Amino acid sequence: MHAPSAKHLTDAQRLSWLRLIRSENVGPRTFRNLLNYHGGAAAALDALPDLARRGGALISPKICSVSDAEREIAGIEKLGGRLIALGEPEYPSALAAADGAPPILSVIGNLECLSRPMVAIVGARNASAAGRSFAARIARELGDAGFTISSGLARGIDASAHEASLSTGTVAALAGGLDRIYPPENVPLLARIVENSGAGLTEMPLGWEPRAQDFPRRNRIIAGLAMGVVIVEAALRSGSLITARLAAELGREVMAAPGSPLDPRCEGSNKLLRDGATLIASSEHVIEALSGMLGRNLPPAALPVLAEPEHDMPPPVPNGEVRARVEELLGPSPAAVDDLIRMSGAPARLVHLILLELELAGRLDRHAGGRVSLIDRL
Structure with missing residues (x-):
């Protein structure tokens, strides 16, 4: 089955997409489910208050206004950036194939570098001189x-990888808005990336100051952009290991450079090797590890519809009995959605709709592996 040909959103669609993803309790998976049920972002925006009410919300979720969305678009354009939607030709194909891909990316710089195969290089912020030198050599080659080369614009290994690949193209995934670069000391580095045929991108709104919980979200984008991830000097508790885990979950190649067993900065990367990551000591090793993936398109995730068709009939409304059966099966411990469908005996479409309503009401958490749990609101 062939994937649908990529097409651009209209200005009206882009505005609706941005409003929907910026609305309260709407994440990437919720966004996709809303479009699947309602045929388009405009219809989904109209349905949000009723869906949240049916999910048990006492107050309707805050919906991004037209003026706020227009202000964000104008601000991004003022910076020289643009918005790219999932399913559009410029959207990075590897990221589009990742579960939970951001519906909208804010991008500044050269879009052409997003179309080439990517390798992520990440590692310790307090990296050694040897680690930085190795990361730079691998990135350059x-x-x-x-x-x-994709990375996270952090100090240490990330910055070294970006610096070394300025002339060939590098992508910086950001944890904050395009105007809220972290760390501030790397603002000049991002400017050089953009000036030298590279790009910076983020899923976060303009003006968003990055918080601790935003960096794992950024790491998910780094992993999704790349065919494989190279870890250079990572401690046992580090964002680099989160990136490696996310890459493995996406079916991407996880590679690590061996380090001294006496250096705590290498404990995490050495553990990856013990757990089965590919050992690399040169760029040739990286290319060899990725050889089976080169030239092979990753299967795309089910893309949201760009044409915004209208349904002949509105989506079904689950009755009280079905809703009660599904909610009774939920609890604070994550449960597989497939188990909820099987145990409730309800049609899959209705179960997914009930979960969507609960999520919009702020009562449901989604976890890796298609699992969900109820949020304790006490």
Whole structure:
């Protein structure tokens, strides 16, 4: 089955998409479910208050206004950036294939570098001179071999990888808005990336100051952009190991450079090797590890509809009995959605709709592996 050909959103659709993803309790998976049920973002926006009420919300979720969305678009354009929607030709194809891909990306810089195969290089912020030198050499050589290098603009290994691949193309995934760069000391580095055929991108709104919980979200984008992730010097508790785990969950190649067993900065990367990551000591090792993936398109996730068709009939409304059966099966411990469907005996479409309503009401958490749990509101 062939994927639908990529097309651009109209200005009206782009505005509705931005309003929907910026509305309260709407994340990437919720966004996709809303479009699947309502055929388009405009219809989904109209349905949000009723869906949240049916899910048990006492107050309707805050919906992003037209003026706020228009202000964000104008602010991004003033910075020289633009919004790219999932399903549009410029959207990075590897990221589009990732579960939970952001519906909207704010991008500044050269879009062409997003179309080439990417390798992510991440590691310790307090990296050693040897680690930084190794990351730079790998990044430079992979760039010369035709890869775009992606990383997180952090101090240490990330910055070294970006610096070394400026001339060949590098992408910085950001944890805050395009105008809220972290760390501030790397603002000049991002400017050089953009000036030298690279790009910066984020799923976060303009003006968003990055918080601690936003960095794992950024790491998910780094992993999703790349065919494989190279870890250089990572401690046992580090964002780099989160990136490696997310990459493995997406079916991407996880690679690590061996480090001294006496250096705590290498404990995490050495553990990855013990757990089965590919050992790399040169750019040739990286290319060899990725050889089976080169030229092979990743299967795209089910993309939201860009044409915004209208349904002949509104989505079904679950009756009280079905809703009670599903909610009774939910609790604070994550449960597989497939189990909820099987045990409730309800049609899958209705179960998914009930979960969507609960999520919009702020009562449901989604977890990795298609699992969900109720949020204790006491």
